[in-house]
Amino acid sequence: MRDSxxxxxxxxxxxxxxAGCGRHAEVESPGEVRAAFRPVLPDSPADExxxxxxxxxxxxxxxxxxxxxxxEPSTGKVRVQAATDGTRIAFRLRWDDQDKDDxxxxxxxxxxCAVQLPAAPGADSPAPQMGEEGRPVExxxxxxxxxxxxxxxxxxxxxxxxxxxxxxxxxxxxxLKDRSEDQKAMALRYAPARNLGNPMSGPRTQPVxxxxxxxxxxxxxxxxTRSEGRGVHQNKSWAVLLKRPLPAKVGPGGGTVMAVAVxxxxxxxxxxxxxxxxxxSLSLEARP
Amino acid sequence: xxxxxNWQIGRETSYWxxxxxxxxxxxxxxDINKCIACQTCTxxxxxxxxxxxxxxxxxxxxxxxxxxxxxxxxxxVRLLDKLGAQRWEGGRYAGSTVFEAAPAGERVxxxxxEDQDYAYPNVGEDDCAGGVTKGAATRIPHDxxxxxxxxxxxxxxxxxxxxxxxxxxxxxxxxxxGIVLVDQTRxxxxxxxxxxxxxxKVFYNALTGTSEKCIACYPKFEKxxxxxxxxxxIGKIRVAGFLSTPKxxxxxxxxxxxxxxxxxxxxxxxQFGLEPNVYYIPPIHVPEPFxxxxxxxxxxxxxxxxxxxxxxxxxSALLTLMGSTERVLSRFRRAGGSVEGYDESGTEVIRVPVxxxxxxxxxxDVAQGVVRSxxx
Numbered sequence: 294m295r296d297s298x299x300x301x302x303x304x305x306x307x308x309x310x311x312a313g314c315g316r317h318a319e320v321e322s323p324g325e326v327r328a329a330f331r332p333v334l335p336d337s338p339a340d341e342x343x344x345x346x347x348x349x350x351x352x353x354x355x356x357x358x359x360x361x362x363x364x365e366p367s368t369g370k371v372r373v374q375a376a377t378d379g380t381r382i383a384f385r386l387r388w389d390d391q392d393k394d395d396x397x398x399x400x401x402x403x404x405x406c407a408v409q410l411p412a413a414p415g416a417d418s419p420a421p422q423m424g425e426e427g428r429p430v431e432x433x434x435x436x437x438x439x440x441x442x443x444x445x446x447x448x449x450x451x452x453x454x455x456x457x458x459x460x461x462x463x464x465x466x467x468x469l470k471d472r473s474e475d476q477k478a479m480a481l482r483y484a485p486a487r488n489l490g491n492p493m494s495g496p497r498t499q500p501v502x503x504x505x506x507x508x509x510x511x512x513x514x515x516x517x518t519r520s521e522g523r524g525v526h527q528n529k530s531w532a533v534l535l536k537r538p539l540p541a542k543v544g545p546g547g548g549t550v551m552a553v554a555v556x557x558x559x560x561x562x563x564x565x566x567x568x569x570x571x572x573x574s575l576s577l578e579a580r581p
Numbered sequence: 582x583x584x585x586x587n588w589q590i591g592r593e594t595s596y597w598x599x600x601x602x603x604x605x606x607x608x609x610x611x612d613i614n615k616c617i618a619c620q621t622c623t624x625x626x627x628x629x630x631x632x633x634x635x636x637x638x639x640x641x642x643x644x645x646x647x648x649x650x651x652x653x654x655x656x657x658v659r660l661l662d663k664l665g666a667q668r669w670e671g672g673r674y675a676g677s678t679v680f681e682a683a684p685a686g687e688r689v690x691x692x693x694x695e696d697q698d699y700a701y702p703n704v705g706e707d708d709c710a711g712g713v714t715k716g717a718a719t720r721i722p723h724d725x726x727x728x729x730x731x732x733x734x735x736x737x738x739x740x741x742x743x744x745x746x747x748x749x750x751x752x753x754x755x756x757x758x759g760i761v762l763v764d765q766t767r768x769x770x771x772x773x774x775x776x777x778x779x780x781x782k783v784f785y786n787a788l789t790g791t792s793e794k795c796i797a798c799y800p801k802f803e804k805x806x807x808x809x810x811x812x813x814x815i816g817k818i819r820v821a822g823f824l825s826t827p828k829x830x831x832x833x834x835x836x837x838x839x840x841x842x843x844x845x846x847x848x849x850x851x852q853f854g855l856e857p858n859v860y861y862i863p864p865i866h867v868p869e870p871f872x873x874x875x876x877x878x879x880x881x882x883x884x885x886x887x888x889x890x891x892x893x894x895x896x897s898a899l900l901t902l903m904g905s906t907e908r909v910l911s912r913f914r915r916a917g918g919s920v921e922g923y924d925e926s927g928t929e930v931i932r933v934p935v936x937x938x939x940x941x942x943x944x945x946d947v948a949q950g951v952v953r954s955x956x957x
Binding site for chain 2 (some may be wrong): 337363459483485488491
C-alpha cells in the first residue's frame, strides 16, 4: 500500500473514532491487520483504548497439514486489533466461545490462542504452519488455564476437583516442617516437570509463553518470555491481550506478516488440533 | 507410515516410525494364577512415584478384576469395540492393528477417557462372570463362574502408540533397555499419548500440565534390580528381565524361556499391534474365547502347559524362582532339587529348592500337653 493511502486510512480511522463519540465504533480493515501508533499501549483487553482501532477479521482454517489434524471446524474467525509504541506491539484477539474452559483436569482442555510472526521479516515469508527448518517463526501463546492460575486459582487438587480427598502427601508428614525448604524440595521430587524446569509446568506467574519453532513438531520455549498477556471471558466470547516486543527490523511505518491460532477446550483442541489462519499482512502506523 | 515386523501377530504392520529395536528390551512375566489382588504392587508404585500433587488419581500400576474391572473405565472394551472384528489365522493376525485402523487425520486409533472414567478404580472388583445353574453348585470345581485379577503396568511396547502419537516427539524409547519415557522437559500436555495408548497407562498431571507414566523404575533397573512393584509382590507373581527376539531366544534366559521357548507367557491384546513387553501366564480357569481375545491364539496351549506343571521339572523350577530375589536374573539353571539364578555378570545370586521341604509334627504336643492346630 502506498504511503498516501496509509495516511488517508489512519485519518479516516481518527474521524470514525471521533464520530463514534465513545460509542466504540469499530472500523473494519478487511485487507490487513493495522497496528495504530500509540505512545502508551493498552494494558488490558477491556481497555477503552481499543475502541476505534481498526479490526481485521482473520478467517481460520482447520490445521489439516500434519497428523493429528483437526477434522471438524470450530472457531471460524478471530477479530484482531493491534497497536504499537515503537518498541512493542499489542494485539487484541476476540473470538466467540460459549464456554469458558480454564479449569484443568485429566480430560479437560484449555481455551487458548496464539500470535505468530516470522523471526526474520521479509518479502518471502516462511511456511505459515509454524515456519520451516532454518526459517523460524516466533509465537506468543496464551492459555486460559494459566490465566486462571495467575488470577489466583490455588495450586491444589481441591482447586480443580473440589470434592477430592487426599489421605496423605509424604512431604506433608513429620518431621518436615510446613512451608520449609526441605518440604518444598521433597514435593518437587513428586513433580518431575517442575523439578526439571519445564517452563510451562507452573505454577504460572504469567498467562503467556514465548516460543520459537522451525516447522511442526519443533516448538521450543524461548530462553526468556518477554511477552505479557491477559484474557477475559465475557458475553460468551474471549478477549485476549498479547503484548510482545516488535520483531527485529520491524518498526513504525513498516510491516510484516502475522498469523493467529485458537484452541477450544470444550472440543478438546490442543497442540496440532487447532484452528489457524494463514499469513495476514501486518502494517504499522508511522509515528505521528 | 513405515512397515515394521511384529512377531506377536506373525506379520508386518504399519507404524509411524521405521522399526528400530533397542539393544536390549526390558520385559516381564506375570503369573495371573498366583495374583490375589492385594494391591501391594499398586501401593509400592504409588508411594515410590506418584504421591505428588496432581498425581492423586494416577495408578501406574493397578490390579483390576476381569471381566468387569477397568482402570480407567472400559479401557479395553471400548477399544475392542472400535477396532472391529479381530480374526486370527493360526498365529497370524488377520484383522487391523490400532495403527492400521487409524482414521483420517489420526496417527493411531484411540479414544480419550473422560475425568469420571478415572473415578472408579475398584469397579467390578471380585465380580464374577456367568451364573451357577443346572445344579452346578453341587459339583466342585464348577466352571460356570469365573473372574481373575489382571495386574497392569506400562507394557514398554516395542511399537509404542504413545510415542507414535506425540506430535512433538516428547516420548522416547531408550535404546539401552527399551524403557519408554515421557520427556518431562519437553511435554506440553496435549494428551495425544493418553488418547493413543490402548492400555491407558499414560496419565495427565493437571497441576504441572504434563503427562506422566510408568518409568519401569529405571534408576533401580539400571543397577540390575527389579522394579518396586515386582519386589513387593506378595504372591511372587512377577519376574523382570531382558527379552530377546524369537530368533535369538536363549533357553537359559528366564523370560525368553517362558515367552519364546515354552510359550506359556503371552502378550496382552497382541492384536492392538504394539508388541507389548509384559507377558502373562493366563488364568487356567477362564473360558477359552475370553483368553484368546485377551492373550491371542496361544492361550489354550499356555493353559495346557500350566496344567501340566507338576510333571514339568524345568518350568516348575523356573516358576519357583519368580519373586525370590530383587536381582534381575539373566540366566537360570535347574540342578537336582534346586534352581539357581544368575545375574548378568554370571554370578549366582539365588538358589531355591523346587519343592519346599515339608516338616510334619505330631498332632499332640506331649511336653506342653496340648493339641497342635498346625502340624506342617
